[in-house]
Amino acid sequence: MKIKEKEFNIQTGQETITERDETAAEKKSRETRAKEVATELAEAEAKAQAKATAEGKLAALGLTTDDLRALGL
Numbered sequence: 001m002k003i004k005e006k007e008f009n010i011q012t013g014q015e016t017i018t019e020r021d022e023t024a025a026e027k028k029s030r031e032t033r034a035k036e037v038a039t040e041l042a043e044a045e046a047k048a049q050a051k052a053t054a055e056g057k058l059a060a061l062g063l064t065t066d067d068l069r070a071l072g073l
Contacts, residue, residue, distance in 0.1 A: 001027070 003026070007016045022030070058064060 001030075 001022045002019050003022050005018050005020070007018075008014075009016075055065065058068070
């Protein structure tokens with residue numbers, strides 16, 4: 001993957017953009033972060049699905065989450 005780096009010289013106001021290949025460490029870091037994000041998204045989706053399932057079960061019993069809160073649950 002190519003990485004673009006931007007440098008700005010505040011004395012001259014000149015902006016320089018260079019492009020280079022990513023290092024092995026940068027690649028590993030990027031891949032690790034991508035895996036972490038995928039895990040976080042999967043966990044959030046599972047949590048949302050569990051909540052929807054629980055709310056569906058409550059609705060089948062004629063209860064709402066507000067009813068449970070009123071009961072202190």
